[in-house]
Amino acid sequence: MKIEGMAAVVTGAGSGLGAATAGALARAGARVALFDLDDAAAVGVAERTGGFAVRCDVADAASVADALAAAAVRHGPARIVVHCAAISIGRVPLVGGDPAERLTKFARQLRINLDGALNVLSLAADAMRALAPLDDGERGVVVNTASVAAFEGQAGSAAYSASKGGIAALTLPAARELAPLGIRVNAIAPGIFDTAMIAGLPDYVRDLYLADCVFPKRFGAPDEFAELALAIVANRMLNGEVIRLDGAMRLPAAADFLHRAGVVAAPDAN
Ligand SMILES: NC(=O)c1ccc[n+]([C@@H]2O[C@H](COP(=O)([O-])OP(=O)(O)OC[C@H]3O[C@@H](n4cnc5c(N)ncnc54)[C@H](O)[C@@H]3O)[C@@H](O)[C@H]2O)c1
Incomplete structure (x- = not known):
């Protein structure tokens, strides 16, 4: 899809990957609505990049519907949706502790990350139905954000991995289901x-991750994520796909990484 002049929504646009994507879309000539729970952050990004900020809790279907409606009043229904909003609640041990508390944490992680993705995808796609088809019958494109943790999640992060695995798993069925409407999903x-999501990690944990970066030997820059998001939007043949963007890194093996980081006891301590 041609980006210039199109209405776009970016969730999680107040920070990190979403902020970079909102800026890149605006520079490419899209009319961008920046959704975030942290509306002050989204306003700050919008002031720098262009577009306008809308407070939105992606975990709340009514909030997403209201935000999409506000964006549509300003720009028309969005044809481009890049969903970045998510949280990582950290370690949720599978054994020990209070089972009820474990379930509460698990449910919160899934509600924000997975229900959030479904809310944005389904409500945005519903609004796209009213739009006239463009070339090839295309009405819109949705880019979700999974994680390499969907495929090689670490010990202690089953909840986050499950939330991102869910996003990866729904990509193909969503693309198949929305194909008759001319909506691509990747x-x-x-x-x-x-x-900010990794800013709180201690230096030695960052070093452990860096050791597993293959090439380039560094963490990704938000602009590199934005570049891929825009390429997906632009290329109509990309559909139903989950694309790793990781410089060939694989998350470190769980026990070694986590006990060195002091998150779990070394295996022989049990
Ligand atoms: N940074 C990484 O290394 C990394 C790796 C893999 C995947 N991801 C994924 O990339 C996406 C962007 O992450 P990031 O690193 O830019 O994180 P970030 O913390 O910098 O930004 C996330 C944004 O989402 C917003 N947000 C949180 N909950 C929300 C809610 N309920 N409704 C609306 N907005 C909400 C936050 O306010 C924040 O502005 C996330 O889906 C994350 O899981 C990040």
């Missing part, structure tokens, strides 16, 4: 990118 599975 996902990017980033490796480690330098954003």
Whole structure:
């Protein structure tokens, strides 16, 4: 899809990968609505990049519907949706502790990351139905954000991995289901990118991740994510695909990484 002049929505646009994508879309001539739960952050990004900010909790279907409606009043229904909003709640151990608390944490992680993706995808696609088809009958394109943790999640992060695995798994069926409407669905599975999400990691944990970066030997830059998101939007043949963007890195093996990081006891301590 040609980007110039199109209405676009970016979720999680107040920070990191979403902020970079909102900026890249605006520079490419899209009319961008920046959705984020942190509306002050989204306003700040919008002031720098162009577009306008809308407060939105992606985990709440009514909030997503309201935000999409507000964006549509300004720009018309979005043909381009890049969904980046998510959280990582950290370690949720599978054994020990309070089972009810474990389930609460698990449900929160899935609600924000997976229900959030479904809310944005389904409500945005529903609004796209009203749009006239473009070349090849295309009405819109949705780019979700999974993670390499969908494929090689680490010990302690079953909840986050499950949420991202869900996003990866729904990509093909969603693309198949929305094909008659001319809506493409893809996902990017980033490796480690330098954003607020990893800013809190201690240096030695960052070093462990860096050791597993293959080439280039560094974390990804948000602009590199944005570049791929725009390429997916532009290329009509890309559909139903989850694309790793990771410089060939694989997340470190769980026990070694986690016990060195002091997150779990070394295996022989049990
Ligand atoms: N940074 C990485 O290394 C990395 C790796 C793999 C996948 N990802 C994924 O990339 C995406 C972007 O992550 P990031 O690194 O830019 O994170 P980030 O923390 O910098 O930005 C996430 C944004 O989402 C917003 N957000 C959180 N919950 C929300 C909600 N319920 N509704 C609306 N907005 C909400 C936050 O306010 C924040 O502005 C996420 O889906 C994340 O899981 C990141």
